[in-house]
Amino acid sequence: MAASTASTASPQTFRILVLPGDHVGPEVMAEALRVLDVVQASSSGKIKFEYNHQIAGGCSIDKHGTPITDEVLRIAKEESDAVLFGSVGGPEWGTTYPNPESGLLRLRQHLDAFANIRPCTFYSRSLIPLSPLKPAIADGTNFILLRENCGGAYFGAKVEEADFASDSWAYRRDEIERCARVAAALATTMGKDGLGTGQCPDGPATVWSSDKANVLASGRLWRRVTSEVFANEFPNIELKHQLADSLSMLMVKNPRMFNGVIHTDNTFGDMLSDQAGGVVGTLGVLPSASLCGIPDGHSRCNGIYEPVHGSAPDIAGKGLVNPTAQILSAALMLRYSFNLAPEAAAIEAAVQKVLDGKDIGGLEIRSGDLGGRATTSQIGDAVCQVLEQILKEKSNSSGVSNGRV
Ligand SMILES: NC(=O)C1=CN([C@@H]2O[C@H](COP(=O)(O)OP(=O)(O)OC[C@H]3O[C@@H](n4cnc5c(N)ncnc54)[C@H](O)[C@@H]3O)[C@@H](O)[C@H]2O)C=CC1
Ligand SMILES: CC(C)CC(=O)C(=O)O
Numbered sequence: 001m002a003a004s005t006a007s008t009a010s011p012q013t014f015r016i017l018v019l020p021g022d023h024v025g026p027e028v029m030a031e032a033l034r035v036l037d038v039v040q041a042s043s044s045g046k047i048k049f050e051y052n053h054q055i056a057g058g059c060s061i062d063k064h065g066t067p068i069t070d071e072v073l074r075i076a077k078e079e080s081d082a083v084l085f086g087s088v089g090g091p092e093w094g095t096t097y098p099n100p101e102s103g104l105l106r107l108r109q110h111l112d113a114f115a116n117i118r119p120c121t122f123y124s125r126s127l128i129p130l131s132p133l134k135p136a137i138a139d140g141t142n143f144i145l146l147r148e149n150c151g152g153a154y155f156g157a158k159v160e161e162a163d164f165a166s167d168s169w170a171y172r173r174d175e176i177e178r179c180a181r182v183a184a185a186l187a188t189t190m191g192k193d194g195l196g197t198g199q200c201p202d203g204p205a206t207v208w209s210s211d212k213a214n215v216l217a218s219g220r221l222w223r224r225v226t227s228e229v230f231a232n233e234f235p236n237i238e239l240k241h242q243l244a245d246s247l248s249m250l251m252v253k254n255p256r257m258f259n260g261v262i263h264t265d266n267t268f269g270d271m272l273s274d275q276a277g278g279v280v281g282t283l284g285v286l287p288s289a290s291l292c293g294i295p296d297g298h299s300r301c302n303g304i305y306e307p308v309h310g311s312a313p314d315i316a317g318k319g320l321v322n323p324t325a326q327i328l329s330a331a332l333m334l335r336y337s338f339n340l341a342p343e344a345a346a347i348e349a350a351v352q353k354v355l356d357g358k359d360i361g362g363l364e365i366r367s368g369d370l371g372g373r374a375t376t377s378q379i380g381d382a383v384c385q386v387l388e389q390i391l392k393e394k395s396n397s398s399g400v401s402n403g404r405v
């Protein structure tokens, strides 16, 4: 069947709850949705994305007096196959509870989106010289930071008084076990070759578990339970432990050392994933997926897809923000929640080509964080244009009849 021939079968429909958030959130979300529109339009009627546009964050506080309404939480759980999230927060709402960020935490908890996958790699070799690290050190960085997303200090009991405050940094065995199992699944898919084909010719990638077992009781449990899960269930996967403070130092000194999967708790994962943005030179290219289950390559599981970065109020409203992290988060949504791995790969390839400067007249389409002058929508335009071409070529060359590239 030619790519242009409309399908007579009913399309596979995916319901996406769209929560753009505050400041740059709506700017980057607009570009990600355009990219998804290209995937749909190129599918010969096989794929349909149904968007439910709602609000969360500071904009929801302004409108509803709460950073996320019960109705939005209900839609997320009962009427959505995935949530595409922008970013929330800003100085106008401050930090006093319930602030915009607490709406995102409520959403993560409500969906039990416990496995926050934050890949860190150079999506184009042309970005390596832009890293603050020497190219010889940065080149080849390719790890997935897996952050436990529904426990630890961010969700523990809080005491907040005028002159005293505390957060309970607590973990249960089952919370650590399920995160460790996701780490194992990611290591198996990634493979030692780092290609992510799931073939693993040299065996699964190494898992680095990171904690503060030398100081924190929760860190000791983290280490013990992780070791037990790997020894009992994944004896073929190499497990290493690295204290979180020294891991942060080594991530700068030798990021390739962690090629594989870093399995860590909520607080350390939040900090280390922003540091990973420093390794690649900007937060503007790092996506994330927060899954509600273990990715097995077959089942569809709900999840929240959002960039690692925040709402970047310092550059909001000027067309300066890099939409790449949000676009790549949409690609992760196709891979993990919709089982559309080929389409996800096509988006990643389009992003790479745009960053490479190929297929767009040799021009460098780069945002300011990457040393360029392109606007947010120019980057979105370029990704859409290259993606259309990639999907068309793949569809023609394979003569696809199932709408897959
Ligand atoms: N998931 C979420 O919604 C998150 C929200 N936040 C919130 O965002 C607000 C701002 O937080 P910050 O600490 O400033 O962190 P941030 O990640 O928003 O920004 C840090 C720096 O990176 C730059 N940056 C971030 N994303 C970029 C992009 N896509 N393109 C180009 N430059 C980019 C910003 O301009 C800024 O200089 C706060 O209210 C914070 O709580 C922070 C992290 C995550
Ligand atoms: C709730 C968020 C603001 C926490 C954060 O920084 C993140 O998830 O990366």
Ligand SMILES: [Mg+2]
Residues within 6 Å of the ligand: 270, 271, 274, 308
């Ligand atoms: Mg963060």
